[in-house]
Amino acid sequence: MRAGSLAAVCLSEIPDEPLLGRNAAGVACLTRLPRLGELYKHHLERLAWADEMVAHHGLQRALTAADLESAHAAGHPSMIGGVEGLDFMEGKLERLEEAHQRGIRSAQLVHFTPNDIGDFQMGVVTHEGLTEFGAEVIRDCHRLGMIVDVAHATERTAKAAAKVSTRPLLLSHTALAGSKAMASSRLAARCVSPDHARAIAETGGAVGIWAIFADLDKYVEGLKEMADVIGVDHICVGTDQQVAPGALQDYAQWVNLIAAMLRGGFTSEEAGKISGGNYMRIFRAAVG
Template identity: 25%
Template sequence: MTFVDAHCDTITTIMKTGEALKSNTGHIDMDRLKKYDSFVQFFAAFISPEQAKMGALRRALDIIDKLYREIEINKNDIMLCRDYNDIANAIKSRKVAAVLTIEGGEALEGSLAVLRMLYQLGVRAITLTWNYRNQIADGVADSVTKGGLTPFGREVVAEMNRLGMLVDVSHLSESGFWDVISLSSSPIIASHSNAIKICSHSRNLTDEQLLALKKNGGVTGINLCPYFIVNEGKAEIKHVISHIEHIVGLTGEDTLGIGADFDGIDETPVGLEGVQSISDLINELLKLNYSEALVNKIAGENFLRVLKTVIK
């Protein structure tokens, strides 16, 4: 079984704490990732609202540099993957396959040239916005304006399609989501978003959005942030499974994966305290008589399909 986690903030977090990727007190480190035979981990360069106002590109480059340095330190166990062949080779070599992403299109600073240079550095997915408006689109926190993609944002989607990059609509306003759906010639992802039918947080996706994602051939990654899982009370594995059941029941087997948001969330559901617990979630699905084929798709195959289609 190959596991894919489509979103974590681990590199940004260890820059703050001064810890290392090999072993740390966060949710993800190499010591825990190496316990899996086959793991593809998306590593995000997160641009915070404060950094978005000034020096967004510099911040993205600092985080990318940190990932590069950590990969060099741990080169026997992890490799940066620029295309699907790299991912396949990493899996074959029993190395963690690292996919570099950016969370927050502010890093582009309004320039397609910057987008192309970030691609050259290995960036293969961009979350177009965080919660707020930028040069590309409105985020979910600005949805009251009903704003979607800007003219520049439309150019960004087209250029990402041309380059072979995953367009990530997590954090994007609903209007922006529908703009991306109408414009993208490639499958898109919502790297870390749940079902609003189960939990009414604005970061989650409506049934209509989930069905559109299915039609597009895209995938959403189950987010383990408790605020996106339950409306009130303590989040547990059973509540995560409620989102899984809803999305699979609505869209079928091909639209769901994992986007844990580890090291980007302050707390986790009970029983899912870090990357070491992802297998526990999968085992719980098997105990509930989910077919092995479906569990394999949720664990990683659905995201692998999109990666193979988009980043070639």
């Protein structure tokens, strides 16, 4: 992180990780359904791992916007606690507050496992969008001070979330459907349409472009594809960086990413927005 001049990263735990495998195309997929309490147990284990990283490996937690500003000013590596899929809740809203108390500040509603919140891309549609419980979860995220991340959600779920939300939404990792710059088409089902992206932008939020591009110049083209649809104020660098093929395998490459943005036609102000400023705006509005 220091080599890449990176002050903070979103470190997300994956409650349904024990259930995941790869299909014939090498894409992550669900291999079985969870046992009762299994995902909650794994969630708690990953929270304990994050505690270990803070206690013994020099990372600090960013729990407020002021923490992020301090980390940036001091150049000290910090992490924003995230969770990729709220499947661990098992219908128990109090587990969301518990996660917040343990340092989680970004809550992705769905992942690969069916839950009672909403439908997910690459899954069977069972709810026809966001459920009433899902709406309640969003309202509780607002109450607690957590970013609502609609990555992996179907377009219908994401648009319903946008109607419920009173804070900017984040769609943390995707690309524009039909991207000419993306290295692989095997994850086309995880990309989003222009209307899907606009629904997020209209909340004041942002769409993160993941790093599944052949090189940094192609990645910048992917950023520009989305910027042409929703504007520079509503895009950011996506999560899920250590992927193959991928243009950002190491945090040290971030300085090269900024150089590629400038080389690709973004101004220094625009590069600043994409590399952290837009996310900071969302974090401040959602978390405080």
